[in-house]
Amino acid sequence: MRKIIAVFVMFLVVGSVALLSACAPKQKAPSVIKFGSAMSLTGKYAREGKFYKDGYLLWEKKINKAGGIKVNGKAYKVKVIIYDDESNPAKSQKLYEKLVTSDKVNFLLGPYSSGITIPDSSIAERYKIPMIEGGGASGKIFSRGYKYIFGTLPAAGNYFKNTIEMLHMMAYTGKNSAKTIEVVHSDSAFDNAVAAGAVRWVKAFGLKLTGVQEYPSGSNDLSSVLTKIKKSNPDVVLVAGHTHDALLFIKQAKENKVNTKLMAFTVGVQAVDFRQSLGNDANYAVGVTPWLASMNFKGAVFGTASEFAKTFKAAYGYAPDYHAASAVAGALAFQSAITKANSLDPKKVRDALASLDLKTMYGEVKFQANGQIAKGQAVIQVQNGKAYAVFPKQIAQKELLYPAPSWDKR
Amino acid sequence: MNKVLKYVFLAIIAVLIATVPLYSGAFITRFLIGVILYAIMAEGWNVIAGYTGYPSFGNVVFFGLGAYVTALCMINFHTPFILSLIFSSIAGALFAIIIGIPILRLKGHYFAIVTLGIGETMMAITFNVPFTGTGAGLSLPLASNPNLFYYVSLIVLVIFIVFLKFILSGRLGYGMIAVREDEDAAKMMGIDTVAVKIKAFAISGFFTAIAGGIYAYWSTFIDPPTVYDPVMSIKMIIMTVFGGAGTLLGPVAGAFIIIFLSDFLSTHFTILHTFFFGGLIVMTAIFLPKGLMDVLSQKGIGWKYFIENIRKHRV
Numbered sequence: 001m002r003k004i005i006a007v008f009v010m011f012l013v014v015g016s017v018a019l020l021s022a023c024a025p026k027q028k029a030p031s032v033i034k035f036g037s038a039m040s041l042t043g044k045y046a047r048e049g050k051f052y053k054d055g056y057l058l059w060e061k062k063i064n065k066a067g068g069i070k071v072n073g074k075a076y077k078v079k080v081i082i083y084d085d086e087s088n089p090a091k092s093q094k095l096y097e098k099l100v101t102s103d104k105v106n107f108l109l110g111p112y113s114s115g116i117t118i119p120d121s122s123i124a125e126r127y128k129i130p131m132i133e134g135g136g137a138s139g140k141i142f143s144r145g146y147k148y149i150f151g152t153l154p155a156a157g158n159y160f161k162n163t164i165e166m167l168h169m170m171a172y173t174g175k176n177s178a179k180t181i182e183v184v185h186s187d188s189a190f191d192n193a194v195a196a197g198a199v200r201w202v203k204a205f206g207l208k209l210t211g212v213q214e215y216p217s218g219s220n221d222l223s224s225v226l227t228k229i230k231k232s233n234p235d236v237v238l239v240a241g242h243t244h245d246a247l248l249f250i251k252q253a254k255e256n257k258v259n260t261k262l263m264a265f266t267v268g269v270q271a272v273d274f275r276q277s278l279g280n281d282a283n284y285a286v287g288v289t290p291w292l293a294s295m296n297f298k299g300a301v302f303g304t305a306s307e308f309a310k311t312f313k314a315a316y317g318y319a320p321d322y323h324a325a326s327a328v329a330g331a332l333a334f335q336s337a338i339t340k341a342n343s344l345d346p347k348k349v350r351d352a353l354a355s356l357d358l359k360t361m362y363g364e365v366k367f368q369a370n371g372q373i374a375k376g377q378a379v380i381q382v383q384n385g386k387a388y389a390v391f392p393k394q395i396a397q398k399e400l401l402y403p404a405p406s407w408d409k410r
Numbered sequence: 411m412n413k414v415l416k417y418v419f420l421a422i423i424a425v426l427i428a429t430v431p432l433y434s435g436a437f438i439t440r441f442l443i444g445v446i447l448y449a450i451m452a453e454g455w456n457v458i459a460g461y462t463g464y465p466s467f468g469n470v471v472f473f474g475l476g477a478y479v480t481a482l483c484m485i486n487f488h489t490p491f492i493l494s495l496i497f498s499s500i501a502g503a504l505f506a507i508i509i510g511i512p513i514l515r516l517k518g519h520y521f522a523i524v525t526l527g528i529g530e531t532m533m534a535i536t537f538n539v540p541f542t543g544t545g546a547g548l549s550l551p552l553a554s555n556p557n558l559f560y561y562v563s564l565i566v567l568v569i570f571i572v573f574l575k576f577i578l579s580g581r582l583g584y585g586m587i588a589v590r591e592d593e594d595a596a597k598m599m600g601i602d603t604v605a606v607k608i609k610a611f612a613i614s615g616f617f618t619a620i621a622g623g624i625y626a627y628w629s630t631f632i633d634p635p636t637v638y639d640p641v642m643s644i645k646m647i648i649m650t651v652f653g654g655a656g657t658l659l660g661p662v663a664g665a666f667i668i669i670f671l672s673d674f675l676s677t678h679f680t681i682l683h684t685f686f687f688g689g690l691i692v693m694t695a696i697f698l699p700k701g702l703m704d705v706l707s708q709k710g711i712g713w714k715y716f717i718e719n720i721r722k723h724r725v
Contacts, residue, residue: 090625115547126552126556140549192544
């Protein structure tokens with residue numbers, strides 16, 4: 001009997017919570033546009049999650065200071081609700097459902113990482129509420145024919161496209177040519193997509209592939225990978241992994257005296273703390289990035305890329321990398337689309353997003369038909385402790401230093 | 411009179427639970443689907459660990475296997491969802507039998523370590539076998555009606571509990587408890603302990619795999635780190651122990667309360683919630699080592715009960 005009563009009490013709790021959420025006071029004539037995001041604030045993506053959270057909140061502050069967003073002649077304040085998904089996709093989906101059904105947000109800002117964005121995009125699609133995500137680049141997010149998901153990171157398959165094109169051009173000019181390439185990637189959803197794309201581009205540009213190696217995500221030892229590289233001795237290694245992996249790769253390459261003429265990484269090289277923690281060893285490392293503070297992008301609200309970086313640093317005490325810029329670009333896209341649609345109707349804003357062509361401090365924000373941004377990756381290189389764009393020519397700040405000297409000659 | 415009241419209560423509860431999606435929002439429904447899936451998993455862990463005394467630390471392996479079987483069936487052969495779940499459950503039970511034959515000979519922490527390894531091994535295999543989509547994961551179609559998952563998972567949980575109640579009052583149930591209390595003595599009494607252990611493990615795998623299959627279609631995307639996440643094994647254990655290991659409804663209560671608290675804390679304290687949640691687990695382990703169901707079965711709760719617990723377990 002006690003147990004039965006206990007179960008009954010338990011059920012009353014659920015029931016009352018359900019009722020409360022159902023009869024939550026309906027907002028009368030809301031003068032607030034609500035944006036919602038479930039971001040990884042704890043767990044394995046906590047580091048990147050913070051960049052996005054700070055980016056979203058900086059935008060919120062800036063917009064509200066400027067008077068909010070005008071729709072139909074009425075100024076709306078902006079509110080960004082952020083929850084912690086613990087880097088867990090199931091939790092993230094649950095929180096997006098909460099944002100849509102009980103917080104009644106108008107629009108969704110995305111989570112971080114492809115593995116979490118793919119399931120979350122189905123919530124946006126189910127409720128037909130547009131989501132702009134700045135943290136997932138895998139083509140799988142955009143290959144399901146969904147209409148309500150937009151992304152501000154360049155396609156994963158094209159991450160190394162410009163790097164490989166650059167190597168191809170070098171081969172063409174004859175001097176300092178790179179001919180053989182090895183691809184190394186972690187086993188995550190995103191890095192698989194990057195590697196598959198890299199292999200495709202290596203072949204398309206007529207370079208020689210010496211091998212593709214996979215290692216487990218979050219691995220603390222890459223020496224077996226490096227031993228194989230030492231054996232196949234390629235001119236160039238392309239590494240698709242997270243920041244931790246790139247750090248480990250360079251440290252262990254030095255320990256194992258693996259000398260390649262060029263090492264390129266998807267994530268890491270852009271970040272200031274990456275270069276700080278490696279010191280001199282970071283030099284010559286090549287990375288790709290959709291954004292650097294020194295690039296000549298410019299747009300409304302935040303001004304130029306470097307002005308944005310200054311504002312961001314003043315607010316949070318650290319310099320933003322492309323994660324934060326990508327987050328803000330997504331929020332700016334929403335702002336512009338809402339103004340353009342002159343409505344808060346999700347369908348109308350969605351259509352405005354599909355035809356958007358906006359200049360921002362992150363570059364041009366223009367979405368392809370599948371929802372992913374039409375944008376390339378610049379190639380950057382660490383030279384004397386600073387990252388500079390080296391390719392494509394239009395935005396290059398320095399010449400590529402190639403080949404990198406061997407570890408004992410640095 | 412008391413009895414009539416009890417049935418009336420039960421009937422009201424049953425109707426209210428069965429009709430949740432009709433009167434509550436989508437978020438509550440999603441929350442409860444999560445609770446029910448974990449309740450199935452925790453109950454699955456309860457069968458092998460709570461009743462049989464073999465603490466498996468890798469029960470998530472059945473969840474992952476079930477998720478992949480359902481996903482692969484639905485993607486490659488376009489089998490209906492329910493049929494895919496049946497395939498998943500069979501795969502889960504078969505896998506439990508195959509690995510159970512060698513590893514159920516181990517006892518105590520040796521068994522725990524091996525089960526931990528099996529989860530990791532299956533994750534590595536899934537990462538490297540091409541037809542599972544490797545690390546890129548598998549995408550499933552969007553279900554037309556999300557309430558489907560509520561009804562399916564609820565029915566599975568009810569079947570599981572009724573089935574377990576039936577088992578427990580029979581030969582197998584007593585065999586399981588005998589193995590837990592003293593395996594050698596059970597063997598001396600003529601119980602086929604090997605068969606009992608394997609059957610218990612197979613039941614555990616059977617239902618946990620169904621939970622995995624439901625999850626796969628529900629979330630629309632699975633990849634190895636998500637469905638073979640060792641943290642899930644730990645959660646099953648925490649929920650079962652919190653609710654009461656070796657009790658029929660303990661894991662269900664544990665799953666509900668743990669998920670409710672975890673969600674409540676994480677939406678109200680965006681960063682500090684892990685601290686509160688961790689503290690809560692530590693407190694319950696100290697004050698309620700036998701779980702909630704044990705508290706409910708006591709007549710009159712006072713400080714004495716908690717102090718007795720601390721004394722008995724020599725904290």
